[in-house]
Structure formats: structure tokens, C-alpha cells
Amino acid sequence: MSTRIEPLHPWSLERLLGRIEQEWAQEKSIFSLAGRRFWQADPDVDLSAVIGGRRVATPVGPAAGPHTQMAQNLALGWLAGARTFELKTVQILDELDIPRPCIDMEHEGYNVEWSQELKLEQSLDEYVKGWLLLAVLRQWEPLRGAIGEPGDHAFELSVGYDLAGIRHERMAALIDGLRQAGPRLDALRAQVGGPFAHLRDVEADPVIVRTATLSTFHGCPPDEIEGIVEHLMTRHGLDVTVKLNPTLLGQEAVAAILHDRLGYTDVPLDAAAFAGDLQWDRALQMIDRLETFARREGREFGLKLTNTLVVQNHRGIMAGDRMYLSGPPLHVLAVELLARLEAALPGRLKLDCAEAGIPVAFSAGVDKDNVADMVGLGLLPVTVCSDLLKPGGYGRMAQGLRSLAKRMKAAKARDLGAWRAHADAQARAAGSASATAFAAARLATPEGFERYTAAAVHDPLRVVDHDLEMFDCAACGNCVTVCPNNAFLSVPTGVKPPLKSRSQYLVLAELCNECGNCTTFCPERGAPWQVKPRLYTDAAVWEARGREGFLMDTNELAGTDPDRTVRLFVGKLPWLR
Ligand SMILES: Cc1cc2nc3c(=O)[nH]c(=O)nc-3n(C[C@H](O)[C@H](O)[C@H](O)COP(=O)(O)O)c2cc1C
Known part of the structure; x- marks a missing residue:
């Protein structure tokens, strides 16, 4: 008999709804996020976009990670304006022992997480629960004044890491469960009671995921990527995005940006990670083949930039020899990779103002101040992880969306097409071939990269000279x-x-x-x-x-x-x- 104590014990839908109702009545907050920090759609700008064949009300959401593992996390993202969610990666190994602590966000981000920390069956339950919870909240009248008309949202599956694992019957059951979720949703409806009882039969699409992202991290064998994508498309009928790693730039280019340009000279790169990952020439061939394969199958094939960068553990805060870098420095690396891919695949990526091509999603150091620029490049969706782990949490996403809406209005761009056209016009006026090339060129100038440097990011955190006690503290929240x-x-x-x-x-x-x-x-x-x-x-x-x-x-x-x-x-x- 296993004596393993599971790290997480998710709450039932009934308990979550009970809390929502009472907390909203008493505090005007949900899961501790104050109503005034929710995202409320701005009627003057249309932020909607089509992602994987589904129209969603905003192009932004949490990246696969700690914000997309449990139902209350998904609800928090949604309240803050996320309308596209890259679910926490699931894989066949579902009894991993992750070292603790596993997140270090003091400055640039580091983590040593892997995939889901729940059993596969629990992950399925959480994703279905989150889906029904959002359907209920969307129709719940007391929230109307705080969120307005929320519009549609989508969940995107994230899977890893090898073909045998993904073909395993337990993984297949999870994917099938999300593709035909009707019976699970119906079983959960019994928990929609009390003040929510009138929403028990709320409409909830039984096809919870139509798209999957393949995480090519954690030793995902480069020669299995194509097989996995083909399997997900043919066996599960999914559109598939391949999430690339920043190692694709090559160690020399990464060192030039990370160490020389941005000043993270104390971050040692891991040569083995570069050697073991997908290489540039092979990636281009793979993109060719998968684009053709997807077209033949009537499916969509996309790219996502990027996952974290494997580096040597130089901080000693978390256990192990390696850790994964995210946040501001990753942003500069990922934009550079994006520009190189655009140059290597001219006219083939659905970037900038392009109406067709290979869609490109983004997750690398996105924050409230640059999310509008990333959306302007035609990246879809634009997802966030590290920034949401800083003080303010999920509320930071709503700030980013407000900034996007404000800048669109200032540019008289009523929808995302017009916003992309605006970015494109600005880039061309500055002599760049595209908005993406312009963004990468700007990040190579001191005024463009300054805020991503170690000097800018290494501000010390506030310290109070006192041992924390059970009661009373600085009460910073x-x-x-x-x-x-x-x-x-x-x-x-x-x-x-x-x-x-x-x-x-x-x-x-x-x-x-x-x-x-x-x-x-x-x-x-x-x-x-x-x-x-x-x-x-x-x-x-x-x-x-x-x-x-x-x-x-x-x-x-x-x-x-x-x-x-x-x-x-x-x-x-x-x-x-
Ligand atoms: C704590 C943590 C856990 C993560 N877990 C996953 C994961 O399970 N699957 C995945 O594809 N990416 C994972 N990521 C990577 C993020 O999805 C994202 O691609 C990356 O962190 C870059 O975005 P950021 O700079 O906004 O954090 C994780 C990142 C962090 C910080």
C-alpha cells in the first residue's frame, strides 16, 4: 500500500461555490481577489480573437503552471480577464516528488516544477470542475456589475513528455474525458446548489479542449515530437501547438543576450540542455513536415515561444543542480527567437497582420507593461506565468488588459486587427520589415532592453527585522x-x-x-x-x-x-x- 501523502487535496465544487457566495456577499471578493480588481470588458474596444477555432473574449491567459492546476486557480484567472488557459501539463508520471521550495520569484523567475502534482484522474476532475465553475460564474447575476459581459473562454490541454507516455491508456482516458466531458459535467451538476441551484443546468460545452500544447521540456525526445503531434491530431482530433524551448537559439546566442546584453553574468548555462534539445535545422524541417501533415488532416499546427531555460542552480534556494529560468530575461530571448523564426520562415507564420499561416502563441516574461506590445505582434494567445507570482498575483493580469485597452483606444484601434495594423505601421515607419523584427531590434537597444536587465530586476525586496509569528505580522497581504x-x-x-x-x-x-x-x-x-x-x-x-x-x-x-x-x-x- 502506498504511504505517499499527496501534496494537494482539491476542494469540491460545492465547497468552492459555497465560499464564493458567502465571500462575495460579505467581502465583495472571490477567492480573496477583490471585485475592484476583476477585469471588466471595455465596451469601446473588442479584445476578442479566434484561437484554435474558438472565439475568446480576450487574447490573454495564464501559461501552463501553478495557475492552471486547480479549479479555484482557473476561476481567479478568469475573474482577472483570462479567456484562454494553458492547463497545467499532464503526463503519465503522476506521483512525482517535487523538491520544496519549487518556486523562486525573488527577481527573474526560477522554478524546479515538472508537470501536474495531482493524479491524472484528479487533474481531469479539476479541469472539468473549473470548466463548470466558469460556466456558472459567467451566468451568476450578482457578479454582473463587477465583470460586465465576460464573453467566451477556452481551455487548452498541455501534455508531455514522450510518445509512450502520451499513448498510455490513462493519458488517453484523460484526453477523452476532456473531449467528451458530458457525463462528467452532468455528474458534477448535483453540486451546483443553494443560491446557484437555478444554474444547475447551465450550458457548458462538453468538448472542453480542442487544442493541445506539447511541452518539449524535461527531456522530451526531439525525435518523438512529430510522432506525438501526429498522434494527438489523429487519435484525439486535436489541433496541436509545439511549445519550443529557448535552447533553440543555441548556447552562444543565449549567452550573448543573457550575459553580455542583459548582465545576468552569474547565471551559468547548462551545455547539456542545449545539446539534448531540438536543434535549429531540425526544427525547421519539423515545422515543414508538421504543417503539411496538419493541412492533410484538416487540423491546425502552431508554435509557442517559449518554455523556461534550463540553467545551473547557482542560487541554492531550491534543491538540485538545475533550475528553470523565466520572467524578464526570458522575454528578450523569446522575442529574439521569434524574429529569427519569422526571418527563416518568411510569410509562413501568422504574425503581425497576416490572416493565415502557422499561429504563434507566446509565454515569456509577459507583464502588464508589455502585454499590449505582444498582442500587437499577432501572437495568440499571449500567456503569463512568472508575473502572476509577484505581489498582486492574478490581479496583475487585469492591469495588463486595462493597459492594452487604453493603448488601443489612444491609437483609435477598435479591435485586435486594427491594433496589429497600428503596430505594423509604426514598425514600417521606423524602417523595419515587420512589427516582430522591430520588437526584436528594439530589445537590442539599451533603451529597449534596460528594464529586462539584471540591474533593473535585482531590486531588493522589502525586509522587516522580525521573526514571523502565528499571529500578527507586517500584514502586507x-x-x-x-x-x-x-x-x-x-x-x-x-x-x-x-x-x-x-x-x-x-x-x-x-x-x-x-x-x-x-x-x-x-x-x-x-x-x-x-x-x-x-x-x-x-x-x-x-x-x-x-x-x-x-x-x-x-x-x-x-x-x-x-x-x-x-x-x-x-x-x-x-x-x-
Ligand atoms: C512554477 C512554474 C511552473 C511551470 N510549469 C509548467 C508546466 O507544467 N508546463 C509547461 O509547459 N510550462 C510550465 N512552465 C513554463 C510557463 O508555462 C512559461 O512558459 C514560462 O514560465 C515563461 O513564461 P513567464 O516568463 O511568464 O513565466 C512553468 C513555469 C513556472 C514558473
């Missing part, structure tokens, strides 16, 4: 917003001394995978996920974890150290019981 899983709650203190802080913080232990991101951004000394009161809703999980923390049962708090103060706060959160 960072632990709440940087947690991709919504595993932190902030409760207004509202009680008399001895408590001093205006808010107290509680950990929903079943949703915390100990990634360490809260520790990075906590100004005090200590790990909030360990130090703050850890609450459990499931007695079995609490038992398995040696009865640590506090168990919420019907109305009493059990625990190794039941604490009056915790009880007081939990009393303010009736949905927890």
Missing part, C-alpha cells in the same frame, strides 16, 4: 496574492488587543503545496505557510499529516493545539466548516 492556489486567507482582526495587526493570515493546508512563494515575498523572517495557522477541512488529510494544524469540523475546532484565537477567526468564515 503578499502571502495572499502571491499564492497561485489561493491557499491563504486574510481575516480582518477586528478584535481587541493583544492582537496588533489589522489582518491575520490563515493557511488552507489542503491547497498549499509548499511551493515557497509566500516565503520569498514575506518581509519577515520565516515561512508563512509553516508559521501561520494551518486549517484542514478533511479529517483524513489532517490525520495523514499527523494532526498538524487545526481541523475544521462541523462547529468545533479540533487539533493538537486548538487555539481560541484561531477559533475566533474561523467563526468569521462560515464557509470553512
Whole structure:
């Protein structure tokens, strides 16, 4: 019998909906994201785009990673304006032991994550649950004033890493389950009750995914990429995007940008990663063949730039010899790769103002200040990971969308076609052959790359000279917003001394995978996920974890150290019981 304790224990749809209803009524927030930070469509600009044959209301969403693993994460992205979601990569190995911490976002980003941390069957449940949850929220009248008309959204499957794994019957069952989700959705509808009962039969497309991205990371054999794409197209009827790695630029070009141009001189490259990954000439041949294959099959073949860059672990914050770089420096690398591909495949990529060609998606150091530019290049979708792990969290996506809408309005561009035409006209006026070439050229100038340099990114974080305690702290709220899983709650203190802080913080232990991101951004000394009161809703999980923390049962708090103060706060959160 396995004694493995699963890192994550997702909540039921019923529990999530119960929380949404009460939190919205009491706090005007959902999963701790304040209503004023939701994205509300701007009636003066049309941000919709067609991705994989589906029209979605915005071209932006979370990249595969910690923001797309569980249902509440998907809801948070959606509230912040995401309308396209690259689901957390699934693969056949679903009992991985990921070292902790696994995320280091202090400056440029690093992580040592792999694929989903749930069992495959749980991932299927989460994706179906998230799909139904969004369908319900979309029609839920109390939200109307905060989100307006949300429009359509799409989920995109992400798979790894080799052909045998992807052909495995358990992987096939997951993909089939998402392609024909009717029975699963119907079974879940029983949990849509209480104030949501009238939405129990809400319309939800049983074909949850029409597109898949193949992650060619983690040793995905280059000579299996084509076989995997063909398998996904023919066996599962999916349109397929190949997510490329920045190693495709070659070690010399990467070193020139990362070390010489951007000043990340302390980041040692990993020669083996460059040698083992897909090589440039082979990639171009592969693109030729897959484009032809897809056309013959009546499917769409696309590219995505890029996954993270494997580097040697020089920081010693996470375990292991290697780690994966993301964020600002990756942005410059990925735009350079994009420009090289455009030059090598003239007229064949659906970039800039092109109406046809191989679609290109993007995920590399996108943030609120550059998302509009990336959308202007015709990249679809534009996805974000590292930036959402910084203070402000999911709300940062809504900021990016507001900036896109504002800039479109200033340019009198009413839709994304007009926005791309505007970017193209600007590039040509500056003497560039295309908006993409212009973007890459700009990132080669000091004023263009300055904000992506180590000097700009290595600002020290705020530090408070104090050991973190269970109650009271600087009350900055960072632990709440940087947690991709919504595993932190902030409760207004509202009680008399001895408590001093205006808010107290509680950990929903079943949703915390100990990634360490809260520790990075906590100004005090200590790990909030360990130090703050850890609450459990499931007695079995609490038992398995040696009865640590506090168990919420019907109305009493059990625990190794039941604490009056915790009880007081939990009393303010009736949905927890
Ligand atoms: C913590 C973390 C986990 C990630 N997990 C995955 C994954 O499961 N599958 C995948 O294809 N990419 C994964 N990525 C890569 C992202 O999807 C994205 O391509 C990359 O981080 C670059 O975007 P960014 O600079 O906005 O983070 C992960 C990235 C991070 C930071």
C-alpha cells in the first residue's frame, strides 16, 4: 500500500461555490481577489480573437503552471480577464516528488516544477470542475456589475513528455474525458446548489479542449515530437501547438543576450540542455513536415515561444543542480527567437497582420507593461506565468488588459486587427520589415532592453527585522496574492488587543503545496505557510499529516493545539466548516 501523502487535496465544487457566495456577499471578493480588481470588458474596444477555432473574449491567459492546476486557480484567472488557459501539463508520471521550495520569484523567475502534482484522474476532475465553475460564474447575476459581459473562454490541454507516455491508456482516458466531458459535467451538476441551484443546468460545452500544447521540456525526445503531434491530431482530433524551448537559439546566442546584453553574468548555462534539445535545422524541417501533415488532416499546427531555460542552480534556494529560468530575461530571448523564426520562415507564420499561416502563441516574461506590445505582434494567445507570482498575483493580469485597452483606444484601434495594423505601421515607419523584427531590434537597444536587465530586476525586496509569528505580522497581504492556489486567507482582526495587526493570515493546508512563494515575498523572517495557522477541512488529510494544524469540523475546532484565537477567526468564515 502506498504511504505517499499527496501534496494537494482539491476542494469540491460545492465547497468552492459555497465560499464564493458567502465571500462575495460579505467581502465583495472571490477567492480573496477583490471585485475592484476583476477585469471588466471595455465596451469601446473588442479584445476578442479566434484561437484554435474558438472565439475568446480576450487574447490573454495564464501559461501552463501553478495557475492552471486547480479549479479555484482557473476561476481567479478568469475573474482577472483570462479567456484562454494553458492547463497545467499532464503526463503519465503522476506521483512525482517535487523538491520544496519549487518556486523562486525573488527577481527573474526560477522554478524546479515538472508537470501536474495531482493524479491524472484528479487533474481531469479539476479541469472539468473549473470548466463548470466558469460556466456558472459567467451566468451568476450578482457578479454582473463587477465583470460586465465576460464573453467566451477556452481551455487548452498541455501534455508531455514522450510518445509512450502520451499513448498510455490513462493519458488517453484523460484526453477523452476532456473531449467528451458530458457525463462528467452532468455528474458534477448535483453540486451546483443553494443560491446557484437555478444554474444547475447551465450550458457548458462538453468538448472542453480542442487544442493541445506539447511541452518539449524535461527531456522530451526531439525525435518523438512529430510522432506525438501526429498522434494527438489523429487519435484525439486535436489541433496541436509545439511549445519550443529557448535552447533553440543555441548556447552562444543565449549567452550573448543573457550575459553580455542583459548582465545576468552569474547565471551559468547548462551545455547539456542545449545539446539534448531540438536543434535549429531540425526544427525547421519539423515545422515543414508538421504543417503539411496538419493541412492533410484538416487540423491546425502552431508554435509557442517559449518554455523556461534550463540553467545551473547557482542560487541554492531550491534543491538540485538545475533550475528553470523565466520572467524578464526570458522575454528578450523569446522575442529574439521569434524574429529569427519569422526571418527563416518568411510569410509562413501568422504574425503581425497576416490572416493565415502557422499561429504563434507566446509565454515569456509577459507583464502588464508589455502585454499590449505582444498582442500587437499577432501572437495568440499571449500567456503569463512568472508575473502572476509577484505581489498582486492574478490581479496583475487585469492591469495588463486595462493597459492594452487604453493603448488601443489612444491609437483609435477598435479591435485586435486594427491594433496589429497600428503596430505594423509604426514598425514600417521606423524602417523595419515587420512589427516582430522591430520588437526584436528594439530589445537590442539599451533603451529597449534596460528594464529586462539584471540591474533593473535585482531590486531588493522589502525586509522587516522580525521573526514571523502565528499571529500578527507586517500584514502586507503578499502571502495572499502571491499564492497561485489561493491557499491563504486574510481575516480582518477586528478584535481587541493583544492582537496588533489589522489582518491575520490563515493557511488552507489542503491547497498549499509548499511551493515557497509566500516565503520569498514575506518581509519577515520565516515561512508563512509553516508559521501561520494551518486549517484542514478533511479529517483524513489532517490525520495523514499527523494532526498538524487545526481541523475544521462541523462547529468545533479540533487539533493538537486548538487555539481560541484561531477559533475566533474561523467563526468569521462560515464557509470553512
Ligand atoms: C512554477 C512554474 C511552473 C511551470 N510549469 C509548467 C508546466 O507544467 N508546463 C509547461 O509547459 N510550462 C510550465 N512552465 C513554463 C510557463 O508555462 C512559461 O512558459 C514560462 O514560465 C515563461 O513564461 P513567464 O516568463 O511568464 O513565466 C512553468 C513555469 C513556472 C514558473
